Amino acid sequence: MKIAVVGTGYVGLVTGTCFAETGNDVTCIDIDEKKVNSLKNGKITIYEPGLEVIFQRNLEQGRLNFTTDLAEGIEGAKIIFLALPTPPGEDGSADLKYVLTVASDLGPILKEYAVIVDKSTVPVGTADKVHAAIKENAKVDFDVVSNPEFLREGVAVDDFMKPDRVVIGTTSEKAKKLMETLYAPLVRQGNPVIFMDEKSAELTKYAANSFLATKITFMNEIANMCELLGADVDSVRKGVGTDTRIGKRFLFAGIGYGGSCFPKDVQALAKSAQQVNYDFRILKSVMDVNEDQKTKLIPKIKEYFGGDLKGKTIGLWGLSFKPYTDDIREAPSLYNIEKLVEAGAQVKAYDPEGMENVQGQIGEKITYCHDAYSAINGADALLIATEWPVFRTPDFEKVAKLLNNKVIFDGRNLYSPEQMKDLGFTYVSIGRET
Numbered sequence: 001m002k003i004a005v006v007g008t009g010y011v012g013l014v015t016g017t018c019f020a021e022t023g024n025d026v027t028c029i030d031i032d033e034k035k036v037n038s039l040k041n042g043k044i045t046i047y048e049p050g051l052e053v054i055f056q057r058n059l060e061q062g063r064l065n066f067t068t069d070l071a072e073g074i075e076g077a078k079i080i081f082l083a084l085p086t087p088p089g090e091d092g093s094a095d096l097k098y099v100l101t102v103a104s105d106l107g108p109i110l111k112e113y114a115v116i117v118d119k120s121t122v123p124v125g126t127a128d129k130v131h132a133a134i135k136e137n138a139k140v141d142f143d144v145v146s147n148p149e150f151l152r153e154g155v156a157v158d159d160f161m162k163p164d165r166v167v168i169g170t171t172s173e174k175a176k177k178l179m180e181t182l183y184a185p186l187v188r189q190g191n192p193v194i195f196m197d198e199k200s201a202e203l204t205k206y207a208a209n210s211f212l213a214t215k216i217t218f219m220n221e222i223a224n225m226c227e228l229l230g231a232d233v234d235s236v237r238k239g240v241g242t243d244t245r246i247g248k249r250f251l252f253a254g255i256g257y258g259g260s261c262f263p264k265d266v267q268a269l270a271k272s273a274q275q276v277n278y279d280f281r282i283l284k285s286v287m288d289v290n291e292d293q294k295t296k297l298i299p300k301i302k303e304y305f306g307g308d309l310k311g312k313t314i315g316l317w318g319l320s321f322k323p324y325t326d327d328i329r330e331a332p333s334l335y336n337i338e339k340l341v342e343a344g345a346q347v348k349a350y351d352p353e354g355m356e357n358v359q360g361q362i363g364e365k366i367t368y369c370h371d372a373y374s375a376i377n378g379a380d381a382l383l384i385a386t387e388w389p390v391f392r393t394p395d396f397e398k399v400a401k402l403l404n405n406k407v408i409f410d411g412r413n414l415y416s417p418e419q420m421k422d423l424g425f426t427y428v429s430i431g432r433e434t
């Protein structure tokens with residue numbers, strides 16, 4: 001099938017590449033000429049494990065094409081995906097200017113029936129708005145479908161190829177059939193394609209992300225209680241997670257959730273609620289707790305150094321908001337850097353993928369090191385912000401030798417408190433014995 005994807009950011013590029021891999025003829029369209037040229041020349045623009053190899057293959061075999069020209073890109077496409085940014089506006093609600101501009105541009109250039117798919121995370125009611133924007137100047141029949149994506153950064157290709165479920169919001173039989181055909185190769189293992197109306201599909205995305213953010217936040221609050229009561233959050237996690245109604249995943253306490261999705265989507269759903277005069281109290285608490293959780297270890301670091309961090313050097317392991325990505329949006333590391341620098345400390349950091357982006361954002365405010373050990377060489381303490389595998393089993397003898405004090409503040413609970421005690425470290429983690 002010939003399909004088009006408008007927007008070659010994270011979602012658009014993964015969507016386009018993966019649909020090319022399942023045999024479709026895909027054209028990706030973006031206004032950013034530099035990006036399009038780079039992609040055309042085989043240079044991938046994002047870091048995502050496993051994507052590059054299928055990107056190269058499909059580019060070479062001619063199933064994956066890039067252009068800056070919308071009319072040329074959608075020529076003959078039966079399905080046109082909109083994978084455009086929906087950044088939070090000043091009031092926290094999603095800003096639809098990119099989506100609606102492209103929708104208006106599409107109207108006059110559609111030459112035959114096509115399904116226009118909202119892939120971006122958009123507020124309930126957006127499919128109707130997109131429909132209206134296209135219809136204004138459309139000369140042919142078309143349908144607008146909501147098909148939210150549930151990809152996690154770092155495992156996006158796997159999530160795309162083997163989705164738990166595919167949610168498709170449409171009331172048109174014609175659109176339903178086309179979408180079913182497109183997704184058929186991805187749901188062979190029996191995972192469902194769930195059809196519903198457009199609004200329910202739009203809300204499903206916000207509900208899923210907000211629920212997951214709430215699940216993490218709930219465990220973070222339990223961890224905070226564990227610290228006050230002398231209980232152990234790892235044991236509690238195992239104890240509750242084995243209840244199949246609760247499930248084992250997304251119960252890991254830490255220094256808060258980050259990334260480009262959870263913070264933005266929780267905020268946008270709260271804003272939607274406000275707009276319909278609904279007081280969504282849980283969401284307000286989730287945002288509140290997460291805000292505090294991100295820098296939860298700072299007072300403990302200060303306390304260790306007698307209240308004063310002036311002239312201290314903190315070695316920081318992890319900058320990206322989670323492992324296997326170079327994405328630093330809303331990363332807890334950045335909030336910690338801000339607080340540490342504000343308190344007069346110096347920060348020496350290492351991250352396997354995120355350093356370039358941090359340097360682009362905050363410049364030389366901190367020192368960037370080429371490996372984990374150089375970041376703690378001569379540092380007064382180690383702070384861990386991201387659970388990259390390379391930090392999980394370090395040479396503790398070396399760590400002890402390089403640090404001025406044998407103290408680790410672990411925001412991701414990587415080590416066992418017993419082992420740390422045996423090794424003679426002062427070890428402060430989240431919701432566990434110190």
Ligand code: UGA
Nearest residue numbers: 149150151152153216250251252254256257258259261322
């Ligand atoms: C999330 C969702 O998981 C995807 O389904 C969704 O498609 C995506 O947002 C999106 O809306 O585009 P992502 O932001 O890539 O994906 O990251 P997650 O793996 O979900 O992690 C989010 C945050 O939660 C991270 O900061 C992570 O450290 C934190 N987390 C996760 C915890 O603190 N504890 C956990 O147990 C799990």
